[in-house]
Amino acid sequence: MGVPKTSWFWVVFVVALNTATLCNGGVSSSFVRKVEKSVDMHLDSDVFRVPTGYNAPQQVHITQGDHEGKAVIVSWVTMDEPGSNTVEYWSDGRHQKLKANGSVTTYTFYNYTSGFIHHCSITNLNYNTKYHYQVGMGNSVRSFWFITPPEVGPDVPYTFGLIGDLGQTYDSNKTLTHYELNPTKGQTVLFVGDLSYADNYPDHDNTRWDTWARFVERSVAYQPWIWTPGNHEIDFAPEIVSGSAMLFSACSTVMFWITIGYLCLFLMVDIDL
Numbered sequence: 001m002g003v004p005k006t007s008w009f010w011v012v013f014v015v016a017l018n019t020a021t022l023c024n025g026g027v028s029s030s031f032v033r034k035v036e037k038s039v040d041m042h043l044d045s046d047v048f049r050v051p052t053g054y055n056a057p058q059q060v061h062i063t064q065g066d067h068e069g070k071a072v073i074v075s076w077v078t079m080d081e082p083g084s085n086t087v088e089y090w091s092d093g094r095h096q097k098l099k100a101n102g103s104v105t106t107y108t109f110y111n112y113t114s115g116f117i118h119h120c121s122i123t124n125l126n127y128n129t130k131y132h133y134q135v136g137m138g139n140s141v142r143s144f145w146f147i148t149p150p151e152v153g154p155d156v157p158y159t160f161g162l163i164g165d166l167g168q169t170y171d172s173n174k175t176l177t178h179y180e181l182n183p184t185k186g187q188t189v190l191f192v193g194d195l196s197y198a199d200n201y202p203d204h205d206n207t208r209w210d211t212w213a214r215f216v217e218r219s220v221a222y223q224p225w226i227w228t229p230g231n232h233e234i235d236f237a238p239e240i241v242s243g244s245a246m247l248f249s250a251c252s253t254v255m256f257w258i259t260i261g262y263l264c265l266f267l268m269v270d271i272d273l
């Protein structure tokens with residue numbers, strides 16, 4: 001998305017999906033971000049903190065894993081060694097843990113070498129169910145949860161947050177906090193492009209992808225964000241295939257419901273002008 005000279009476009013609003021009709025949820029906050037561009041958070045900021053423990057999974061996030069809402073892809077990064085590929089998961093109230101194995105990969109970009117990037121699909125989930133999941137090994141196991149969407153049908157309410165151009169400035173943190181504190185709780189975020197703004201750094205310093213992913217983990221590990229690449233991602237071309245796109249799947253590959261597919265398509269047409 002183009003960045004106007006004087007302000008970073010930002011918007012967070014919530015829409016309710018009512019069968020095939022997209023309804024505006026109204027203005028839910030009077031907050032307006034200040035016009036001046038704010039600076040990136042310092043590398044030692046609390047939001048970028050590396051989780052404690054040897055090889056602890058970081059940058060944990062989930063993505064919708066199929067068209068029906070019965071699968072989720074769990075992604076995370078380990079820094080010291082590949083470690084375990086396994087996700088353990090169980091539905092709320094059940095103690096029997098199920099396991100799924102994923103894959104691991106790495107990439108390099110200029111003089112940057114990524115950590116070990118893990119992706120693991122968990123499938124055959126029940127609708128509208130809270131699942132707990134764990135990644136990591138030994139003392140570095142980390143636990144998260146998510147709720148699967150309801151079965152598709154007429155009059156099924158579902159609430160999307162819409163966020164774009166997030167970046168990793170002090171204002172980005174405010175934007176994310178506003179989304180989290182909104183009384184109308186979003187269940188999934190449609191992210192309309194321009195994630196980390198790592199491309200503002202020399203050689204697109206990809207450590208700023210790592211910091212960004214640690215920053216947003218507090219939301220993206222618990223609810224899927226549907227990613228649309230913006231021009232700040234497309235800048236990576238032709239390396240995009242081995243760069244950011246590998247960590248954050250775009251909506252073209254992981255679609256949600258058909259209606260969202262349409263919306264996604266619209267958003268993709270609308271970006272990068």
Ligand SMILES: *[C@@H]1O[C@H](CO)[C@@H](O)[C@H](O)[C@H]1NC(C)=O
Nearest residue numbers: 085086087098099100101102
């Ligand atoms: C996952 O990997 C572990 C270790 O390699 C193996 O023992 C287990 O059978 C695998 N599980 C599945 C479901 O493939």
Ligand SMILES: *[C@@H]1O[C@H](CO)[C@@H](O)[C@H](O)[C@H]1NC(C)=O
Nearest residue numbers: 110111112113202203205207
């Ligand atoms: C990569 O190059 C940049 C600029 O030359 C330098 O600041 C940075 O420390 C280098 N990073 C690594 C991992 O070598």
Ligand SMILES: *[C@@H]1O[C@H](CO)[C@@H](O)[C@H](O)[C@H]1NC(C)=O
Nearest residue numbers: 041045046047170173174177
């Ligand atoms: C980011 O926001 C959270 C509140 O949501 C706060 O706890 C944290 O200190 C903030 N960090 C920075 C660097 O602004």
